[in-house]
Amino acid sequence: MSEAIRPGFRIVILGGGTAGWMAANLLAARWPQADISVVEATDIGIIGVGEGSTPQLKAFFDGLGVAETDWMPACNATYKNGISFHGWSDRPGHSSYFHPFPAPIDVHTSPAFFFHSHYRRHGYDLNADPDRFFLSAWLARHGKAPIPAENFPFEMAYGYHFDAYRVGAFLRDHARTLGVGHIEARIAAAVLAETGDIAALKADDGREIAGDFFIDSSGFRSALLQETLKVKFRSFADNLFNDAAIVMPTPPDPARTNSHTRATAMKHGWAWDIPLTNRSGNGYVYASRYVTADEAETELRAHLGLLDSDVEARRLTMRVGRVEAPWRRNCLAVGLSQGFIEPLEATALHLVQATVEGFMTAFEKGGATNAEERAFNAEINARFEGVRDYIVCHYRANLRGDTAYWRDNAANDALSDSLRRILACWFSRGDMKREIADQGVAKYYSLTSWLCLLGGYGNYPRADGLAPPPPELRRFEMAKIDDFIRRCAYNFRDHKSVLAAMTAG
Numbered sequence: 001m002s003e004a005i006r007p008g009f010r011i012v013i014l015g016g017g018t019a020g021w022m023a024a025n026l027l028a029a030r031w032p033q034a035d036i037s038v039v040e041a042t043d044i045g046i047i048g049v050g051e052g053s054t055p056q057l058k059a060f061f062d063g064l065g066v067a068e069t070d071w072m073p074a075c076n077a078t079y080k081n082g083i084s085f086h087g088w089s090d091r092p093g094h095s096s097y098f099h100p101f102p103a104p105i106d107v108h109t110s111p112a113f114f115f116h117s118h119y120r121r122h123g124y125d126l127n128a129d130p131d132r133f134f135l136s137a138w139l140a141r142h143g144k145a146p147i148p149a150e151n152f153p154f155e156m157a158y159g160y161h162f163d164a165y166r167v168g169a170f171l172r173d174h175a176r177t178l179g180v181g182h183i184e185a186r187i188a189a190a191v192l193a194e195t196g197d198i199a200a201l202k203a204d205d206g207r208e209i210a211g212d213f214f215i216d217s218s219g220f221r222s223a224l225l226q227e228t229l230k231v232k233f234r235s236f237a238d239n240l241f242n243d244a245a246i247v248m249p250t251p252p253d254p255a256r257t258n259s260h261t262r263a264t265a266m267k268h269g270w271a272w273d274i275p276l277t278n279r280s281g282n283g284y285v286y287a288s289r290y291v292t293a294d295e296a297e298t299e300l301r302a303h304l305g306l307l308d309s310d311v312e313a314r315r316l317t318m319r320v321g322r323v324e325a326p327w328r329r330n331c332l333a334v335g336l337s338q339g340f341i342e343p344l345e346a347t348a349l350h351l352v353q354a355t356v357e358g359f360m361t362a363f364e365k366g367g368a369t370n371a372e373e374r375a376f377n378a379e380i381n382a383r384f385e386g387v388r389d390y391i392v393c394h395y396r397a398n399l400r401g402d403t404a405y406w407r408d409n410a411a412n413d414a415l416s417d418s419l420r421r422i423l424a425c426w427f428s429r430g431d432m433k434r435e436i437a438d439q440g441v442a443k444y445y446s447l448t449s450w451l452c453l454l455g456g457y458g459n460y461p462r463a464d465g466l467a468p469p470p471p472e473l474r475r476f477e478m479a480k481i482d483d484f485i486r487r488c489a490y491n492f493r494d495h496k497s498v499l500a501a502m503t504a505g
């Protein structure tokens with residue numbers, strides 16, 4: 001128990017979406033002496049999307065001591081080996097690729113992948129297709145769960161798919177067991193102390209909810225950090241064009257056993273397909289300056305084979321960017337109120353967790369001192385930008401060109417210095433391993449991720465006229481890699497049967 005937090009220290013969380021309840025659980029588990037409450041207006045409701053995660057969510061539940069058998073069936077959750085990308089490149093042989101989560105077992109195959117990827121860029125005919133080098137790509141292709149037999153000596157890295165409403169409810173109930181209070185109120189304003197700190201939240205029925213520290217998880221509105229404390233928002237619109245989404249869940253297809261997310265390029269954005277146990281989550285993330293909502297909905301319906309169906313579609317707008325500082329005075333913004341980097345790669349909840357954990361560590365070190373606040377804000381901002389750059393690369397490196405949307409993305413030069421250098425290194429056949437290490441960006445996305453993306457698209461400096469590799473470059477045999485992965489795969493069961501066994505208890 002940290003002594004930096006005095007008993008009864010009042011933390012008020014505005015917002016009962018996934019971010020608010022995740023924050024409540026993390027804070028209550030680490031600071032049990034604090035007096036924590038979540039305030040939410042159920043009539044405003046939550047955004048109710050956000051159904052895919054990174055492996056960080058496993059660490060979140062493990063840290064709370066909540067077993068998969070407890071939360072997954074309650075949230076209609078499935079396993080996620082990674083993401084398969086379809087149609088982001090027109091280059092022959094590159095219509096799709098799989099992006100795995102880096103796992104310990106990759107140590108056996110990634111040296112070959114790195115080597116082939118490097119010399120493929122130098123124009124040698126070596127196989128650098130990411131789908132061939134990673135066990136999780138095989139598991140996804142064959143509908144397996146990433147849970148190995150007991151005697152398998154490696155842990156896999158995996159994320160989840162889940163129903164956002166159910167996860168919210170599950171986390172609310174769990175937070176209550178940790179002593180978190182729940183107040184239903186619609187907040188009309190914040191009351192400021194003379195110092196400029198927030199003293200209380202004022203509900204529209206006149207109630208005042210006082211606190212020592214406030215978490216703003218009020219969603220895109222950012223009622224405390226941006227509206228009250230006037231912290232500025234930095235838009236990413238110049239390099240991430242998407243600003244809207246159509247959401248359209250469909251009944252599950254019993255024939256499908258997907259243990260991964262599918263991200264399919266559309267005319268003006270991309271569509272997600274997220275398998276839950278009770279339905280499929282579908283949506284189209286698009287840029288409203290290229291297509292109207294009606295046209296986007298029609299395109300999504302056609303993509304899903306639902307042109308004549310009356311399945312309801314929900315339309316959302318997104319504000320893509322980040323606040324200048326997530327922690328200002330006695331307020332921390334967590335979740336959409338803090339920023340959002342569009343849903344590709346499903347990083348939002350990962351950032352929620354990193355933000356709350358980083359904040360707690362900073363606060364324990366120095367309380368609300370300026371130095372800790374500054375260092376924390378710089379670290380989170382760098383994380384947002386590191387993640388953003390990898391997402392931007394999906395668009396910048398696309399090889400489609402069928403619409404103005406894709407052509408403009410490919411031509412867009414509003415890139416960070418970091419991304420500019422990574423792309424320059426790739427196209428000049430430089431040492432990507434050293435570039436990623438020198439920049440210190442592997443903590444956001446690893447070398448594997450960058451090589452999967454650029455190689456997965458087939459966006460090589462030299463696309464044809466490949467030379468046969470000389471003997472010294474024939475260090476790795478693809479047949480051996482295939483065999484290794486196939487033999488590892490014997491240790492994994494079908495996704496469906498693993499989920500069914502979990503539900504059966």
Ligand SMILES: Cc1cc2nc3c(=O)[nH]c(=O)nc-3n(C[C@H](O)[C@H](O)[C@H](O)COP(=O)(O)OP(=O)(O)OC[C@H]3O[C@@H](n4cnc5c(N)ncnc54)[C@H](O)[C@@H]3O)c2cc1C
Pocket residue numbers: 014015016017018019020039040041042043044045046047048049050051052053164185186187188217218219220221223245283285316317318334335336337343346347348349350
């Ligand atoms: C199209 C789309 C797809 C996404 N996909 C993913 C994904 O795959 N993976 C991922 O990690 N993330 C994804 N996200 C992001 C994810 O949805 C959010 O990060 C997550 O749901 C957390 O939202 P939140 O809790 O910050 O906000 P919200 O869910 O909007 O919650 C806001 C809360 O604040 C309350 N509130 C607001 N104003 C007041 C007030 N005045 N008084 C009282 N209460 C108030 C509301 O009632 C609500 O409880 C996606 C987002 C979008 C838009």
